[in-house]
Amino acid sequence: MNIFKRIIFFILILFPLFSIVAIPYKSYATIKDCFDINFSEYFSRLFGENVSQKAYKNDSVYVSGTPLGFTVYGDGVIIVGIGEVESECGKVFPCEGHGIKEGDLLIEINGERIDNAKTIENIIENQTDIDKTFELVFLRDKKRIIQHILPAVDIRTGKRRLGLWVRDNTAGIGTLTYITKNYRFGALGHPVCDADTGAFLPVLDGDMFECNVVGIDKGIKGSAGELKGIFVKTAEPVGKVYKNNDFGIYGEIFEDKLSNLYLREVPVAKRDEIYPGKAVVLSTVSGTVPQEFEVEIIKTSNQSSSKSKSMVIRITDPMLLDKTGGIVQGMSGSPILQNGKFVGAITHVFVSDPTKGFGVYAEWMLQQ
Numbered sequence: 001m002n003i004f005k006r007i008i009f010f011i012l013i014l015f016p017l018f019s020i021v022a023i024p025y026k027s028y029a030t031i032k033d034c035f036d037i038n039f040s041e042y043f044s045r046l047f048g049e050n051v052s053q054k055a056y057k058n059d060s061v062y063v064s065g066t067p068l069g070f071t072v073y074g075d076g077v078i079i080v081g082i083g084e085v086e087s088e089c090g091k092v093f094p095c096e097g098h099g100i101k102e103g104d105l106l107i108e109i110n111g112e113r114i115d116n117a118k119t120i121e122n123i124i125e126n127q128t129d130i131d132k133t134f135e136l137v138f139l140r141d142k143k144r145i146i147q148h149i150l151p152a153v154d155i156r157t158g159k160r161r162l163g164l165w166v167r168d169n170t171a172g173i174g175t176l177t178y179i180t181k182n183y184r185f186g187a188l189g190h191p192v193c194d195a196d197t198g199a200f201l202p203v204l205d206g207d208m209f210e211c212n213v214v215g216i217d218k219g220i221k222g223s224a225g226e227l228k229g230i231f232v233k234t235a236e237p238v239g240k241v242y243k244n245n246d247f248g249i250y251g252e253i254f255e256d257k258l259s260n261l262y263l264r265e266v267p268v269a270k271r272d273e274i275y276p277g278k279a280v281v282l283s284t285v286s287g288t289v290p291q292e293f294e295v296e297i298i299k300t301s302n303q304s305s306s307k308s309k310s311m312v313i314r315i316t317d318p319m320l321l322d323k324t325g326g327i328v329q330g331m332s333g334s335p336i337l338q339n340g341k342f343v344g345a346i347t348h349v350f351v352s353d354p355t356k357g358f359g360v361y362a363e364w365m366l367q368q
Helices: 003-020 025-047 118-124 256-259 320-324 362-366
Strands: 062-063 065-082 085-087 091-092 107-111 134-140 143-149 164-180 186-187 203-210 212-217 225-229 237-244 246-251 264-267 277-283 290-302 311-315 333-338 341-350 352-359
Touching: 062 107, 065 225, 065 237, 107 118, 164 246, 164 341, 164 362, 203 246, 246 256, 264 341, 277 311, 277 341, 290 320, 290 333, 311 320, 341 362, 352 362
Parallel strands: none
Antiparallel strands: 062 164, 062 264, 065 107, 065 164, 065 203, 085 091, 107 134, 134 143, 164 186, 186 246, 203 237, 212 225, 237 246, 277 290, 277 333, 290 311, 311 352, 333 341, 341 352
């Protein structure tokens, strides 16, 4: 440590420690809280190390493995196709030639936020100048794309249309990974994407429902299998979805629904506690109650910042291999335990070998 870093170390860390001695207890508690929050930041700047305290706000969590159905509504609408409009001049394509692609996310028209297909129709209908173009803002790979488009009048309805096919929601089944003591949950371990385009869907709102696994398409080499589950979208939800990102979907489970879920309190493992070797996974392959299956962690990644694909796992449990062939779609989010600690969750299957797949570290999910 050079002399400059020594001086900074004294000013930022040692000096506040000396000062605390004379501070009354109630004030000390407030300063200590601030000190704890900033310590890792100071330490990282001084020594160039990535030290994260955020994941360990929860020394323990309730892991699950319970299957859940979900519906999520996008913050924007996904373009799933570019179509025609039957006008007085014949078939026209208002959006053709504007560089719009399937999978683009339409987020604004004339400065108004888009959250569903009906919003698009209302904005266009409320524009009285039929010769005026509309400014559409799209997101593609997190970059904003602006296009000015003139809708065409549909001779069948008399309404102006853009000729865009859009989707504003998606649904599916997955596995509940964990719940914290303040009822916050993490699930799936990977993002929810549009089924047709593969586009990431930013979440405006969403619901979680109880789900019953009723069948399995067994995985084989070259073809990923799938859990078959049913849930009722009109049923009373067990929780709300607030976020969708690279590490899964996140939200809140309603307190009065906790008794409907399988939950087991376990400590959270730090990254340096996880090693290649035996482990278990909690997953549901029939009904609503998870079972414990044997797996092996065959590789761990030395990740200093949050990334997916933290470890490679292999299914070794004969019963699970017989039922599913290995990892199948719908098992994503199944919590992985090693030495009784929560170490991560299943996220992906290797299509070339369904007995293997990726997992993400618990720490990265909890940081979200």
